[in-house]
Amino acid sequence: MDELLSVSVGGAFVGGDRPVLRENIDDLSRMVEEADVLLREKGRDDVDGFGWINLPYQDLSETIEIGRWLSGFEAIVQIGIGGSALGNRMLAKALLPPFYNELDASVRKAPKFYLLENPDPKTAVSLLDRLDLSKTAFIVVSKSGSTTETAAHFLWAWQKVREKMGERASDNFLIITDPRKGILRKFAKSTGCRSLNIPESVGGRYSVLSSVGLATASALGINIEKLVQGAKEMDQRLALRSHLWENPAWLLACINLLHAKAGRNMAVMMPYGDDLADFAEWFAQLWGESLGKEGCGTTPVRALGAIDQHSQLQLYAEGPDDKLITIIDVNNRPLFLLPDVVDIDALKDLEFLYGKALGDLLSIEARSTASALVKAGKPIIYLKIPEVSERYIGALVFFYEYVTALVGFLMKINPFDQPGVEQGKRYIYSLMGRKGYKEYVKEVEEYFGACQKMEIII
Numbered sequence: 236m237d238e239l240l241s242v243s244v245g246g247a248f249v250g251g252d253r254p255v256l257r258e259n260i261d262d263l264s265r266m267v268e269e270a271d272v273l274l275r276e277k278g279r280d281d282v283d284g285f286g287w288i289n290l291p292y293q294d295l296s297e298t299i300e301i302g303r304w305l306s307g308f309e310a311i312v313q314i315g316i317g318g319s320a321l322g323n324r325m326l327a328k329a330l331l332p333p334f335y336n337e338l339d340a341s342v343r344k345a346p347k348f349y350l351l352e353n354p355d356p357k358t359a360v361s362l363l364d365r366l367d368l369s370k371t372a373f374i375v376v377s378k379s380g381s382t383t384e385t386a387a388h389f390l391w392a393w394q395k396v397r398e399k400m401g402e403r404a405s406d407n408f409l410i411i412t413d414p415r416k417g418i419l420r421k422f423a424k425s426t427g428c429r430s431l432n433i434p435e436s437v438g439g440r441y442s443v444l445s446s447v448g449l450a451t452a453s454a455l456g457i458n459i460e461k462l463v464q465g466a467k468e469m470d471q472r473l474a475l476r477s478h479l480w481e482n483p484a485w486l487l488a489c490i491n492l493l494h495a496k497a498g499r500n501m502a503v504m505m506p507y508g509d510d511l512a513d514f515a516e517w518f519a520q521l522w523g524e525s526l527g528k529e530g531c532g533t534t535p536v537r538a539l540g541a542i543d544q545h546s547q548l549q550l551y552a553e554g555p556d557d558k559l560i561t562i563i564d565v566n567n568r569p570l571f572l573l574p575d576v577v578d579i580d581a582l583k584d585l586e587f588l589y590g591k592a593l594g595d596l597l598s599i600e601a602r603s604t605a606s607a608l609v610k611a612g613k614p615i616i617y618l619k620i621p622e623v624s625e626r627y628i629g630a631l632v633f634f635y636e637y638v639t640a641l642v643g644f645l646m647k648i649n650p651f652d653q654p655g656v657e658q659g660k661r662y663i664y665s666l667m668g669r670k671g672y673k674e675y676v677k678e679v680e681e682y683f684g685a686c687q688k689m690e691i692i693i
């Protein structure tokens with residue numbers, strides 16, 4: 236059987252005066268096994284929050300059909316935020332060519348792709364300036380159907396397209412939301428525009444392998460069947476590994492818990508290669524929102540190799556011992572060879588680079604960083620995937636969702652809710668004048684007043 240990913244945990248045993256030992260991990264064996272049983276049982280029953288575990292087995296035909304329709308547009312703009320955008324960003328960055336939107340249409344062979352996430356007027360206005368609205372599809376994604384940033388972008392885009400296309404505006408909109416509830420579902424019903432469901436039991440940050448991530452991916456020419464196939468293979472292989480030291484998800488869950496308990500309250504995610512940069516971004520939401528509650532959790536830190544070797548590595552190596560650092564390396568990178576010889580004497584000292592492959596350099600850097608950190612007594616996990624392609628990204632995504640859920644169970648918290656985010660949302664609604672939220676205005680005045688108690692103006 237060919238590998239989907241490999242995890243080396245040797246470096247994770249390190250950790251200055253607070254190492255995590257094999258016996259500490261063994262002690263968690265029963266707990267992680269029970270957590271796994273719970274995860275799979277609740278997944279099978281499609282309990283709220285657990286539905287992502289069934290996504291590898293979904294029927295993709297409707298999503299593929301919608302993807303085909305979307306691919307006929309000149310550009311597609313996905314409006315969403317958090318779990319309704321980060322997965323799309325991650326897939327596009329990993330699986331589309333670099334500088335995708337700048338490629339000639341004949342090379343690109345699919346629409347340009349934009350995301351509207353942050354309600355930043357400069358981005359919104361300059362995006363609009365470069366689009367022909369009649370040839371642009373807007374995909375509005377929100378599980379709740381009422382996230383303020385998404386609602387604001389949606390209203391704005393809808394009005395603009397209405398001005399241009401009149402009654403036919405709904406032909407350019409796709410709504411992806413809860414099957415039954417929410418404003419967007421109502422909108423889709425009343426205008427008759429196309430829509431897809433986000434399964435009720437799947438939460439935003441676990442939704443990239445649902446219609447949320449897959450509709451645009453499919454429109455952009457990403458092979459979503461292979462993506463989902465990779466997730467399925469990972470699920471099936473994990474299900475067969477019933478021993479702690481053979482199951483990489485169990486192992487990583489235990490190691491993460493133990494390092495958190497040992498006071499390492501940061502989880503650095505450091506993939507190597509630009510194509511995986513947004514994987515760290517996607518991971519940050521998954522990890523942060525799933526585990527950060529009831530005083531638990533470790534703070535996800537996005538890093539990027541090799542860039543952060545020249546920015547953060549000093550801190551990781553010699554700063555406080557408060558991090559568990561995951562390095563992701565890739566086996567096969569596209570071949571790009573440096574020149575064999577450069578005929579200038581002044582460059583002779585660079586001959587160690589002659590004829591070398593740039594991708595090999597990246598990998599050597601990943602291994603060197605791992606070694607340097609272990610030498611410095613800092614715990615690392617070294618994870619390797621065969622290549623950055625649909626199958627392995629699908630497997631990696633599913634793997635991290637699995638690990639995150641298990642860590643949540645080991646921490647005895649619910650990894651599928653996010654109560655801490657809701658307060659901020661209520662305050663936004665109150666300040667924006669949403670009906671039913673007036674009572675919170677006073678609270679904002681009180682707490683914001685408290686945070687301004689000592690204001691210094693210069």
Ligand SMILES: O=P(O)(O)OC[C@H]1O[C@H](O)[C@H](O)[C@@H](O)[C@@H]1O
Nearest residue numbers: 317318319377378379382439656
């Ligand atoms: O998909 P939506 O309902 O619009 O939610 C978008 C995001 O909103 C909130 O901030 C939640 O904390 C996130 O988990 C979610 O992904």
